[in-house]
Amino acid sequence: MRAPCRIVAEFHQLMREVVKPGVTTLKLNHLAELHCKSHNVIPAFKGYGGFPFAICSSPNEVIVHGFATEKPLREGDIISIDFGVLCDGFYGDAAITLPVGEVSQEKQRLIKSTEASLYAGLRQIRPGAHLSDISAAVQQVAEGDGFSVVREFVGHGIGRELHEDPQIPNYGRPGTGPVLKQGMVLAIEPMINAGTRHVKILSDGWTAITKDRRPSAHFEHTVAVTDEGYEILTCV
Numbered sequence: 308m309r310a311p312c313r314i315v316a317e318f319h320q321l322m323r324e325v326v327k328p329g330v331t332t333l334k335l336n337h338l339a340e341l342h343c344k345s346h347n348v349i350p351a352f353k354g355y356g357g358f359p360f361a362i363c364s365s366p367n368e369v370i371v372h373g374f375a376t377e378k379p380l381r382e383g384d385i386i387s388i389d390f391g392v393l394c395d396g397f398y399g400d401a402a403i404t405l406p407v408g409e410v411s412q413e414k415q416r417l418i419k420s421t422e423a424s425l426y427a428g429l430r431q432i433r434p435g436a437h438l439s440d441i442s443a444a445v446q447q448v449a450e451g452d453g454f455s456v457v458r459e460f461v462g463h464g465i466g467r468e469l470h471e472d473p474q475i476p477n478y479g480r481p482g483t484g485p486v487l488k489q490g491m492v493l494a495i496e497p498m499i500n501a502g503t504r505h506v507k508i509l510s511d512g513w514t515a516i517t518k519d520r521r522p523s524a525h526f527e528h529t530v531a532v533t534d535e536g537y538e539i540l541t542c543v
Contacts, residue, residue, distance in 0.1 A: 308466065308492055311348065311392045311399030312529050312540035318342045318390055319403050320543055326405045328382045332364035336375035339390055351391030351398055351469050358513060363389035363402075365514075370498050370506060370523040371460055372513040382408035385418060387525040389496075391469060398469045400494045401541035402527035413501055414522055417454060421499040421524035424448035424477075428495050429530060431481075432537035438473055438484035445497045446478040455504035456497065457523070460515070465494045465529055487532050492540070496527030 318339060325338065339361035343350045350361035358372070365373035365387040366380065373387075380386060384407040391400035404418050424445045431440040441462075449456050462475030473485050477497045502521030509516060517523050529541045 308397045308399060308529070308531070309540055311394035311397055312401070313399075313543065314342070314346050314348055314392050314394060315390055315399040315401045315529075316541045316543045319388070319401060322388050322403065322405060326380065326386060326407060328408045329379050331377050331379050332366070332373070332375040332386070333377050335364055335388065336360050336362050343392060346392075346394070349393040351393050351400065352389070355469065361390070363387075365389070365523070365525065367522050368517045368520045370457055370500070370515045370517060371525060372515055374511060374514060380407045383410050385410055385414050385522060385524065387523070389525065389527065396467060398465050398467070399541060400465055400469065400527065400529050402496055402525045404524040404526060416452065417499065417501050417522055417524045420449055420452040420454055421497055422526045424497045424499060425495060425526040425528065428477075428497065429528065429537055429539070432487060432493070432530060432532055434487055434489050434532060434534065436487045437482050438475060438487065439479040440481045441495060442476045442479035443481040449477075449497065449499045455500045455502065457500060457504055457506060459506045460498055462493060462495045462527070464492065466492055489532055489534050491532040492529060493532070494527055494529050496525065498523060498525045
């Protein structure tokens with residue numbers, strides 16, 4: 308699974324360079340399509356359950372599954388980009404949240420806390436640990452920073468299918484749930500809100516926004532459980 312995951316990670320590196328005021332999410336989606344063609348891989352999200360784009364592009368109060376549009380990103384926005392590919396029968400999946408130019412202190416804190424919550428969860432991964440150890444660590448960091456954890460959307464197993472068992476909530480008590488074993492591959496993806504955790508789905512049936520319209524951030528890595536801990540596969 309290193310091949311698809313590396314391709315995903317390289318795309319996110321490109322996004323760090325491209326995301327700036329004035330760019331549209333349709334442009335970002337076009338770059339994702341080109342990236343897939345150049346590597347001879349299939350965009351994992353396009354057509355999945357009817358989703359029409361190669362990326363989920365989710366600005367500001369959009370939590371996840373946002374549609375690409377012609378509306379330019381503006382100074383002070385944040386944008387979450389979720390991207391996956393299918394390569395030789397295996398999937399890779401990751402998400403990042405990026406600032407668009409200079410952003411407010413609250414949005415800076417939200418991005419930092421969400422990424423920190425992801426890595427807190429990853430540090431729990433080792434053979435013999437429980438799945439909920441990841442969940443509890445994510446929740447502790449995010450809520451400790453004064454933010455809230457989205458509960459409607461969760462991480463997941465990943466491999467020959469984009470979404471496999473087990474589901475991995477970003478909240479819970481440690482020491483419960485399945486025991487982790489070497490060779491498992493998991494997509495850990497906290498979605499953290501600046502305000503309340505409550506979610507609203509828009510009329511397109513996909514776009515999930517915060518009910519109070521406060522900003523949300525999203526980070527995700529695909530990781531393998533190794534004999535001693537974990538390996539992040541979606542990194543360059």
